[in-house]
Amino acid sequence: MEDLIKIYLKDLLSFDGETGVFTWKGGKKFYPKSGKQAGIITTSGYRKIRVMQVFYYAHRLAWLMHYGNFPLGQVDHINGIRDDNRIRNLRDVDACTNQQNQRKAQANNRVGMLGVSMCGDKFKAQISTRGKHTTIGVFDSAAEAHAAYLDVKRVVHGGCTI
Known part of the structure; x- marks a missing residue:
């Protein structure tokens, strides 16, 4: 075919x-x-x-x-x-590498930033690799959490082009 x-x-x-x-x-x-x-x-x-x-x-x-x-x-x-x-x-x-190349947060993400979620009145940065979730840290601002997420993402997601 x-x-x-x-x-x-x-x-x-x-x-x-x-x-x-x-x-x-x-x-x-x-x-x-x-x-x-x-x-x-x-x-x-x-x-x-x-x-x-x-x-x-x-x-x-x-x-x-x-x-x-x-x-x-x-x-x-x-x-x-x-x-x-x-x-x-x-x-x-592979599908996993393609998923790691996501550029924007999912529609249901209240913060609107990739890798960042609310944790009380603070912002938690979290990353997933091959189904395992790892908390990077909790930050005072969404921007700080997102920056930390991107720093880790560039290291642990080998196929990342962000």
Whole structure:
């Protein structure tokens, strides 16, 4: 199936690894005009392209076009921009490493800062590595807690690009 997708992609689309953009080659009935950027942006910010009636993430197709095979793990956008599919911005990582590259706090985080939560009237910095939670410390301000979290994160999360 992977080979069939590659043939289809090369026949209908051009991929520029420097810009990370897929464009339609055109000339085929029912396909967009030549030069038009392929795909749609999802609500989560990723670009998807329809290939043989199935939607694929553009970053996975970029990996396939450049390296000749789908990635073994997840494709991580190093700079955190979900539609930046330049080859130098993509890396094949496991799910744990990809999760460690989170750039913003989850929606349910009341403080709104990655790695920081309320602890009474103070702020606790905490980090998770492979399912193990470690408290870094308790601080007077959210900014201090967040700075401590980032310092530790850069050491213990090897794949961290923050």
